[in-house]
Amino acid sequence: MGAWGPGIFSSDTALDVRETYVEKLKMGASDEEALTYVTSKLSDYLEDEEDAIDFWLCLSSILFDYGRLTDDIKDKALQIIEKGDEFRWESYDLKKRAKALAELKAKLLSKQPERKTVKALKPVECKFKPGDVLLYRLQSEECRQKAYGDWYFYILIDEVAVFDTRIEGLGDKYPIICIKYSDHELKSLSELDGCEFVRTQGNRLNEHRIQLYRDGYRDFIKQVKYLGNYEFKRPENVYDEQVFIMRPAREIDGVICQYLDAK
Secondary structure, three states: OOEOOOOOOOEHHHHHHHHHHHHHHHOOOOHHHHHHHHHHHOHHHHHOHHHHHHHHHHHHHHHHHOOOOOHHHHHHHHHHHHHOOHHHOOHHHHHHHHHHHHHHHHHHHOOOOOOOOOOOOOOOOOOOOOOEEEEEOOOOHHHHOOOOOOOEEEEEEEEEEEOOOOOOOOOOEEEEEEEEEEOOOOOOHHHHHHOEEOOOOOOOOOOOOEEEEOOOHHHHHHHOEEEEEOOOOOOOOOOOOOOOEEEEHHHHHHHHHHHHHHO
């Protein structure tokens, strides 16, 4: 993929190796599983001479930092360092590259630090299910000052889907929602069928679904009131029922206000 500088981590390959390996540890993989995963997932890099150099040097450095450097990868990196890679660099980069390789060699030959514990991330589990109805009131002071600031907004859970915003494959689950509104509090959930949808793109009926995700999601959970489960009616002239926009949960007020301001 090419390097932009002579440093050990100054290449797309190196950054990809570091991110892939560390994220796998954060998903709870064992040392062996994480190492096998990164060498398998990024095996294409090993087919290119320059990418392979960046791959093994970066991997050896990362493993050392986390107290997980194996003898075979240490030896592989040291062999690369001893052989050198002057062919890759312009004359003005040779001294900087030699310094970077010498520092890595000294690091790999020093005493490895104790194995660093990596706390495994837990996937977000949406506590709602399709058909759940949640009462929501506008939170931002700016929105609450508008003519509809004291209206009642009903969050309708259309489905729950995996949407990884932190680490690919972690399995974070967030709701895909619809929003209806009323200028008074509804007495029963059946009244929802007479309320209008907040639409995400003007008045196009098919665009009324919103995939919520991480930013502000915890606050959103605290701000809503569960009302029950109800099979609400969807728009009849939807040409693509899979259409939805993606918004962080903290932007719900903005989506609502943008729609109502345009009416």
